[in-house]
Amino acid sequence: MDKEKRERLIWLDGLKGLACLGVFTHHFFLGFYPASYFGPVLETGLNGVDIAFSREPIGFLINGNFWVNVFVLIAAFLPACAIMRCNREELNSKAGTMILKRYPRLAIPVTVACVIYYLIMRGLIATGGNYMDKELSYGPFQFMLHTLFNQYLTEDSTIQGSYWTLHELFLGAYFAILISIPSDKKRPGMLMVYLAAFAAFRVCSLSFMACALGVFLADMVSYGRCDAVKEKLGFLKNKKAGICISLLTILLSLFLGGYPSYVVPENIYSVLKPLAVLLSPIGIHALAAYLLVGGIYMLHSYTGFSILSSAPFRFLGRICMGIYLFHLMWIELLGYWLKDRLAEKYAGNTATLITFFIITAGILLTAFVFNLLVEKPCEKLLKKIRV
DSSP: OOHHHHHHTTHHHHHHHHHHHHHHHHHHHHHHOTHHHHGGGSOOSSTTHHHHHHHSGGGGGTOHHHHHHHHHHHHHHHHHHHHHTSOGGGHHHHHHHHHHHHHHHHHHHHHHHHHHHHHHHHHHHHHTOOTTOOOOOSOHHHHHHIIIIIHHHSOOOSSOGGGGGHHHHHHHHHHHHHHHTTOOTTOTTHHHHHHHHHHHHHHHOGGGHHHHHHHHHHHHHHTTHHHHHHHHSGGGGSHHHHHHHHHHHHHHHHHHHTSOSSSOOOSGGGGGHHHHHHHOHHHHHHHHHHHHHHHHHHHHHHHSOOGGGSHHHHHHHHTHHHHHHHHHHHIIIIIHHHHHHHTTTSOHHHHHHHHHHHHHHHHHHHHHHHIIIIIHHHHHHHHHOOO
């Protein structure tokens, strides 16, 4: 991959970090303001703002399904790009290495995080500090079985509720690698194969639809098909027109990203009901993720800059795995207790807001330390292993 292509993809790290923050915010609101997900069937806890999150376009900010699809799409897009951009002579070696290293690259940090959670829970239960009365009914053997195998092969959330996506991140990457191998610049028909896979996932496994779209986008980008479209549509050569269309694409993605996950749409989103029947709400969020990544890519190609490439967002990208692995631990093991303690001195929403900032700081610090002590050594170890 040449320097220009590498520079184009730096912003993806920032977007991954942003997606993980979106998932954290979703779970925080789900825990403290459940009407933000379930809508008006529950009483508002935030003067109606939480209900608006459940059914209005502003909901993209905390729509967990949307941000999960963004993360999963990127997780498929990156290995697909790596396969499509390598030399044909190196294809087998590249694909083989990626396949063999995928499991340890994911399993080592995840196992460390799971062991930390298990030890903390055992300690809290033993000392009577289990504030939310969370259960830990499985023993060490069953725990390791779920940690090392189950949660990668099925949508298993036994250890942590958010870990069901490990299934998509693991098998989705394998799917992206395998389906990218027969791709080629001279095979534009592969685009229909990716769409066929998308349709198949719609029938049998909704959560993998973003993977198929991630490979589709990788093909468009890696083989210059985006540039070919720009050449055919002359007005796209104009920088101002290109920037406007890119921004409109991003705005459309955010609009679709706010499509309700639980509430039956009765407002502006009611026009999308036929599309929801065809694709399902998760399919709409997968399409939104595709448009978001594609729109940002277009915008970056015209401007050469994305705020997601700035240092703060790149930092979020580096620690995004830690954010993903530890955010629910902070919410469940400390968040509720802290909010109740603060509520003794402050109004309910003020206590929740303070809790949010403290929890956010704790998650970012934990993720930073985890990246430093676990993820980086893991990457160094895997680089030394030649397969």
